[in-house]
Amino acid sequence: MKKEKAKANGGARSYYETLEVREDATTDEIERAYRKAKSLYSDESVALYSLYSGEERKQKLLELSDIFNTLSDPAKRKSYDESLRKERTGAPSREWDSGSINAGRDAFEEYSEVGAFRDRITLRRALSVAEQDQMATEKFRILFNRLEQICLKGAVKSIAVTSAVKGEGKTMTAMNLAFIMATEFKKKVLVIESDFRNPSISSEYLNMGRLCGLVDVLKGEADIRSAINRLEDTNLHFLPARCSVKNSSLLLDSPGMRSVLLRSKEDFDYVIVDSPPIFPLVDISILSKCVDGMLLVVRAGATPKDIVKKAVRSLPKDNLLGIVLNCADSIHMKKYYY
Ligand SMILES: Nc1ncnc2c1ncn2[C@@H]1O[C@H](COP(=O)(O)OP(=O)(O)OP(=O)(O)O)[C@@H](O)[C@H]1O
Ligand SMILES: [Mg+2]
Secondary structure (H helix, E strand, O other): OHHHOOOOOOOOHHHHEEEEEEEOOOOHHHHHHHHHHHHHHOOOOOHHOOOOHHHHHHHHHHHHHHHHHHOOOOOHHHHHHHHHHHOOOOOOOOOOOOOHHHHHHHHHHHHHHOOEEEEEEEOOOOOOOOOOOOHHHHHHHHHHHHHHHHHHHHHEEEEEEEEOOOOOEEEEEEEEHHHHHHHHHOOOOOEOOOOOOHHHHHHEEOOOOOOOHHHHHHHOOOOOOHHHHEEOOOOOEEEEOOOOOOOOHHOOOHHHHHHHHHHHHHHHOOEEEEHHHHHEEEEEEEEHHHOOEEEEEEEEOOOHHHHHHHHHOOOOOHEEEEEEEEEEEHOOOOHOOO
């Protein structure tokens, strides 16, 4: 969130004023107002197109998305209303520099009464977007912007990241996408590691220490809230597998897994599921029934076209949100894929 609007509302319009809704508006009214405001700045709005530069429109859309994110989440809205009230009654203004992350923190304080998502996980392996790799960051920014348009249209919250075969960049894509969603776009994101045969988030990306994971939850040996951990200073949460299991389809096809996927959509803006590859196993067909959409990662120049086509055909038709071409810069894509 930008600093100028971060100072609660000192002089600036309140979120309600920006959306032109009453302060006691229902969630439905807020959503309608948000969609209306957003449509004014979208690509289709020819009239405004000439009044705003691309960058201005992008900023405005981000701001609106931030506002919607805050007002549509009861905990964040409560926290925002509180800061508004304090400011109006002359109480010292609250620090809002971290925007909805702060609002998120309040939500976690509430959760702590019932067993908090713990704020104690750290990254073991650097992510391109976290390391200020400008090129990579811009690509993930664009990916999220496109994805969000699809997600908002189709009420998609849980997204499985898969690929035709192993090693195409699923985990790298899931991690970087989730990171930018949480840090730059202020979404409350949960990454679930469901690739039980090759749980590289647990083994390579996170400092797991003695933390428990999804495998423990599905075996009934840990509570879900104790297995979800927040990456420090962000609104990004992880539910890592913790360890590998041989018969992964049994875990994936369990009522416990279905309820984790269903329940987590209530608590998070987006749930990114780092998934097994489509071939040669049945795992992904089980998983595809429990998520709202799938993102297919294709390693450019590596995966034969026929395999990619077969993979696409094997997914439920309306489940495929899009294809991410990984390592696309290095080869002549047209020649290869079209
Ligand atoms: N765009 C990229 N640039 C550089 N290295 C990459 C890129 N994408 C993936 N890699 C590297 O390739 C390897 C495989 O990537 P990743 O683990 O994300 O693939 P995966 O599809 O999750 O594999 P698996 O099926 O084994 O889980 C990793 O070492 C990763 O760092
Ligand atoms: Mg992986």
